[in-house]
Amino acid sequence: MIKVSERVKAIAPSMTLAISAKANELKAAGEKVINFGVGEPDFNTPEHIVAAAKDALDKGYTKYVAAAGLPALKKAIVKKLKIDNNLDYEPSQIIVSNGAKHSIFNAIFATINEGDEVLIPKPYWLTYPEVIKSCGGIPEYIYATPRHGYKITAAQVEAAVTPRTKMLIFNSPCNPTGAVYTQDEIKAIAEVCIKHDLIVLADEIYEKLIYGGQEHFSIAAVSPEMKERTIVINGVSKSYAMTGWRLGYLACPENVAKAISSFQSHSTSNVNTMTQYAALAALEGDDKPMRDMIAAFGRRRDKMLEMLESYKPLGLDYVKPDGAFYVMLLCDKLYGKSFRGQKIHGSMDVADMLLTHKKVAATPGVCFGDDDAIRLSYALSTKDMLEGLEAIADFARECK
Numbered sequence: 282m283i284k285v286s287e288r289v290k291a292i293a294p295s296m297t298l299a300i301s302a303k304a305n306e307l308k309a310a311g312e313k314v315i316n317f318g319v320g321e322p323d324f325n326t327p328e329h330i331v332a333a334a335k336d337a338l339d340k341g342y343t344k345y346v347a348a349a350g351l352p353a354l355k356k357a358i359v360k361k362l363k364i365d366n367n368l369d370y371e372p373s374q375i376i377v378s379n380g381a382k383h384s385i386f387n388a389i390f391a392t393i394n395e396g397d398e399v400l401i402p403k404p405y406w407l408t409y410p411e412v413i414k415s416c417g418g419i420p421e422y423i424y425a426t427p428r429h430g431y432k433i434t435a436a437q438v439e440a441a442v443t444p445r446t447k448m449l450i451f452n453s454p455c456n457p458t459g460a461v462y463t464q465d466e467i468k469a470i471a472e473v474c475i476k477h478d479l480i481v482l483a484d485e486i487y488e489k490l491i492y493g494g495q496e497h498f499s500i501a502a503v504s505p506e507m508k509e510r511t512i513v514i515n516g517v518s519k520s521y522a523m524t525g526w527r528l529g530y531l532a533c534p535e536n537v538a539k540a541i542s543s544f545q546s547h548s549t550s551n552v553n554t555m556t557q558y559a560a561l562a563a564l565e566g567d568d569k570p571m572r573d574m575i576a577a578f579g580r581r582r583d584k585m586l587e588m589l590e591s592y593k594p595l596g597l598d599y600v601k602p603d604g605a606f607y608v609m610l611l612c613d614k615l616y617g618k619s620f621r622g623q624k625i626h627g628s629m630d631v632a633d634m635l636l637t638h639k640k641v642a643a644t645p646g647v648c649f650g651d652d653d654a655i656r657l658s659y660a661l662s663t664k665d666m667l668e669g670l671e672a673i674a675d676f677a678r679e680c681k
């Protein structure tokens with residue numbers, strides 16, 4: 282038998298798989314399952330972006346290009362970072378990869394040594410700890426409590442730093458909580474990072490999905506000093522409904538970009554060429570489809586929050602999210618109660634019971650390091666969303 286390496290042994294299997302496998306089984310058996318587990322926009326990629334990819338194929342742009350990205354696309358990314366984030370980069374500081382996930386892997390692989398500690402606010406996107414572990418790092422968690430709007434504070438970062446701390450993961454807007462940090466909160470956290478010489482991996486993939494007048498601010502834009510220690514992660518997956526195309530990018534100091542470029546040239550080479558032309562059209566073309574999608578998400582968020590507000594007497598609670606397309610539904614008040622004779626111990630039980638008895642799929646918070654809630658995505662039709670929310674309320678009503 283081939284023994285797998287110690288490196289990959291440390292990686293946990295995805296905890297969300299059990300729930301999605303069960304949901305798929307139910308669907309295959311002809312049941313209607315309302316899916317609040319979705320992690321991608323339920324919108325099609327805008328037509329002009331699809332047309333750009335077709336055009337690239339027709340023109341025969343099907344060959345290798347530079348491993349770190351098509352020069353025209355890198356230029357467009359530089360322009361985007363200037364216009365949207367007030368950040369000045371050279372094209373040589375940009376690396377285009379196969380999704381933001383790949384960019385995150387590259388960034389951690391290029392900077393984390395054996396035994397380095399990486400601070401992660403929790404609840405967290407479940408990929409971070411696994412990538413850190415696979416690169417020999419040690420994830421350390423800072424609890425972003427619902428009481429503080431699911432946001433960590435500068436004081437918490439200060440308290441969590443040890444001589445081995447190398448990096449802070451900073452994800453705003455956040456998956457799974459939807460939390461969006463204000464400029465002042467970001468500045469305070471940046472100060473601590475500068476003081477302790479930390480690298481910041483700023484995952485800004487949900488940048489465009491912000492509602493209610495809140496604005497995105499990149500931590501790299503705090504000061505030139507901060508920019509020097511930040512690796513900005515972004516991509517087209519969520520903003521332009523392009524999850525399947527696989528294109529993300531990072532922007533960082535020249536020496537790190539050079540190392541990542543060399544590594545990528547030996548691992549994946551360039552992101553497929555037609556996707557890069559599609560991404561170019563996304564960044565440079567008409568942004569109306571994106572604005573329409575954001576407006577639709579905003580309306581759904583408001584509707585969902587209105588419903589959740591009315592469920593508070595049932596022992597359910599939530600923190601108003603300002604971004605992404607998720608809400609954490611606090612259900613810890615149901616723990617210790619029983620549903621149809623079955624005791625509820627945690628978020629996995631809630632998700633399992635909802636799926637089995639109410640045909641509603643949601644992601645248990647324990648997957649994100651927070652067992653007090655389940656994550657509801659509103660990347661589904663309003664009709665399904667309302668039906669599913671009523672089913673969740675029925676579940677809570679039946680808990681004794």
Ligand SMILES: Cc1ncc(COP(=O)(O)O)c(C=O)c1O
Nearest residue numbers: 380381382406456486516518529
């Ligand atoms: C916080 C966060 N970062 C990064 C990603 C990865 O994005 P991509 O599909 O571009 O790899 C996701 C996808 O779910 C995410 O939620």
